[in-house]
Amino acid sequence: xxxxxxxxxxxxxxxxxxxxxxxxxxxxxxxxxxxxxxxxxxxxxxxxxxxxxxxxxxxxxxxxxxxxxxxxxxxxxxxxxxxxx
Amino acid sequence: xxxxxxxxxxxxxxxxxxxxxxxxxxxxxxxxxxxxxxxxxxxxxxxxxxxxxxxxxxxxxxxxxxxxxxxxxxxxxxxxxxxxxxxxxxxxxxxxxxxxxxxxxxxxxxxxxxxxxxxxxxxxxxxxxxxxxxxxxxxxxxxxxxxxxxxxxxxxxxxxxxxxxxxxxxxxxxxxxxxxxxxxxxxxxxxxxxxxxxxxxxxxxxxxxxxxxxxxxxxxxxxxxxxxxxxxxxxxxxxxxxxxxxxxxxxxxxxxxxxxxxxxxxxxxxxxxxxxxxxxxxxxxxxxxxxxxxxxxxxxxxxxxxxxxxxxxxxxxxxxxxxxxxxxxxxxxxxxxxxxxxxxxxxxxxxxxxxxxxxxxxxxxxxxxxxxxxxxxxxxxxxxxxxxxxxxxxxxxxxxxxxxxxxxxxxxxxxxxxxxxxxxxxxxxxxxxxxxxxxxxxxxxxxxxxxxxxxxxxxxxxxxxxxxxxxxxxxxxxxxxxxxxxxxxxxxxxxxxxxxxxxxxxxxxxxxxxxxxxxxxxxxxxxxxxxxxxxxxxxxxxxxxxxxxxxxxxxxxxxxxxxxxxxxxxx
Numbered sequence: 001x002x003x004x005x006x007x008x009x010x011x012x013x014x015x016x017x018x019x020x021x022x023x024x025x026x027x028x029x030x031x032x033x034x035x036x037x038x039x040x041x042x043x044x045x046x047x048x049x050x051x052x053x054x055x056x057x058x059x060x061x062x063x064x065x066x067x068x069x070x071x072x073x074x075x076x077x078x079x080x081x082x083x084x085x
Numbered sequence: 086x087x088x089x090x091x092x093x094x095x096x097x098x099x100x101x102x103x104x105x106x107x108x109x110x111x112x113x114x115x116x117x118x119x120x121x122x123x124x125x126x127x128x129x130x131x132x133x134x135x136x137x138x139x140x141x142x143x144x145x146x147x148x149x150x151x152x153x154x155x156x157x158x159x160x161x162x163x164x165x166x167x168x169x170x171x172x173x174x175x176x177x178x179x180x181x182x183x184x185x186x187x188x189x190x191x192x193x194x195x196x197x198x199x200x201x202x203x204x205x206x207x208x209x210x211x212x213x214x215x216x217x218x219x220x221x222x223x224x225x226x227x228x229x230x231x232x233x234x235x236x237x238x239x240x241x242x243x244x245x246x247x248x249x250x251x252x253x254x255x256x257x258x259x260x261x262x263x264x265x266x267x268x269x270x271x272x273x274x275x276x277x278x279x280x281x282x283x284x285x286x287x288x289x290x291x292x293x294x295x296x297x298x299x300x301x302x303x304x305x306x307x308x309x310x311x312x313x314x315x316x317x318x319x320x321x322x323x324x325x326x327x328x329x330x331x332x333x334x335x336x337x338x339x340x341x342x343x344x345x346x347x348x349x350x351x352x353x354x355x356x357x358x359x360x361x362x363x364x365x366x367x368x369x370x371x372x373x374x375x376x377x378x379x380x381x382x383x384x385x386x387x388x389x390x391x392x393x394x395x396x397x398x399x400x401x402x403x404x405x406x407x408x409x410x411x412x413x414x415x416x417x418x419x420x421x422x423x424x425x426x427x428x429x430x431x432x433x434x435x436x437x438x439x440x441x442x443x444x445x446x447x448x449x450x451x452x453x454x455x456x457x458x459x460x461x462x463x464x465x466x467x468x469x470x471x472x473x474x475x476x477x478x479x480x481x482x483x484x485x486x487x488x489x490x491x492x493x494x495x496x497x498x499x500x501x502x503x504x505x506x507x508x509x510x511x512x513x514x515x516x517x518x519x520x521x522x523x524x525x526x527x528x529x530x531x532x533x534x535x536x537x538x539x540x541x542x543x544x545x546x547x548x549x550x551x552x553x554x555x556x557x558x559x560x561x562x563x564x565x566x567x568x569x570x571x572x573x574x575x576x577x578x579x580x581x582x583x584x585x586x587x588x589x590x591x592x593x594x595x596x597x598x599x600x601x602x603x604x605x606x607x608x609x610x611x612x613x614x615x616x617x618x619x620x621x622x623x624x625x626x627x628x629x630x631x632x633x634x635x636x637x638x639x640x641x642x643x644x645x646x647x648x649x650x651x652x653x654x655x656x
Contacts, residue, residue: 007392009392009395009396009399010396010400011359011393011396011397011400012206015206015207015210016156016159016210016213017155017156017159019159020155020158020159020162023162024162043167045167046166046167046168047159047162047163047166048163048166048168048169048195048198048214049166049168051199051207051210052198052199052202052207054202054203054204054207056204057393057396058390058392058393058396
């Protein structure tokens, strides 16, 4: 299992469009990817649930990646967060 | 004639017949006999809906741009959302519901979740979920979507317009739209702005309006039903003038702000938010002359953190792509109050604890902002400007704190950028000591609103004082001229970022005074550019040679130097 935490710096937070792009980025991987903020966790493949978390700029989230391709998945997804969120 | 008020999305006039868009309520049966057949119906309808959304995406990409079409891609992804599909499938398979009932029920549930969030943006997403669910339900029940074709141009009136409906409308026939629901944040509003269609939301509409003549007046945020001949004539003239004006101003994009005799001035824009930057670029401003950073504080429930501010400043600096961004540090107090500052009530707040005075007393607040600005400066061309200055020692203190922040950041290994340092000139005191102040900074920006209030001792909020108020009072104009002269004596460039800067009747005066920059609302840029390009100050004119207001003896013919951005080496 791989894990990283990240503080959102995009001023708009994870709203519709960033959420859509994030879900797309996660889809190719076989691993289960979960995002956690506070006591709420959702599967990163689920767009509406992700939007429903209402993640804002300055929020710190934790992302967990577990599965056969977790190494490469974790690397790609963390890079995606740093570059886009 | 009757009038209904609303909230205007776009300043403009639309004149035409109303088409009332009634939502067709499809008959929906709740229970089905054959679950497998219903599931197949759902899947087919979903596939067709996805196809339609793809077509809408392509259409919107052409008409409103890729960025605005993205919503339909999100719609496609929402339609494919696991939770959403599971909920629908479950209702069909386990509970024997029809496909349309399952979609409608699930759509409502998801929409409710968004509607109950405490974020205005997310609340507005409920409309997106309803839109996609409605689309699938309409396919399942054979209800057609969108208005029928028409030969005559029309104004659409509806309860609400889903983004997909807005895009489906035949733009060549659509004059404007008026809805009862909707928010200024909705995609529909954004699309309307982008397509340049006058629109009103939050209007009490009536089905009786169907087929009647109407005018949307986006300037006065209202719609006139069955307008009088006279009003029709007046507003039609305005509409035509608007169109001509817009077309003419568009041609000025990319042109320099230079008079016929070759005097050039910078035209920058005033903003309060990241969201204003689009307008800045759209109107071809040369930079941002005033970023009112206090709006970040006013829109926040608690002190915005360094990272939050950094993200915003960085975004603006990057969006401006190397053009100058002048950030005014926190100008709070007086008429701009945020509860969490816990500022005590004052007898005379305009003369009270505000702006730089707060920052110099509460270093923690000030440093958070300065650190954020210094870090953002690594991503663009950022200048910093201190407000409400009355003395040299304030500027020195502010600069010392800025320098301390820079050292801290470097010691922490954080990337920082160079910033040009300037001050607002908005007190008569600052004008009187402008020569000394100019030794400390690289530019002056004149805040004419406060300067006028403090010079004339007139509170602009008090309508009773209107007879005494003269925005062109010679005292104010002389103070501006004195500021320009003092600035130029010490290699400081001088601009105006107050309301007076946008006053077209003063543009020539300001050019003659030798101002280097005017910063105005984004919408005012091209209009000023037009005025400037038609001016002739006289061939031999240099700013210093032509007295603008005063007849007082000029110092001498200081050669007008080009102002440089950084590194004047002032300590």
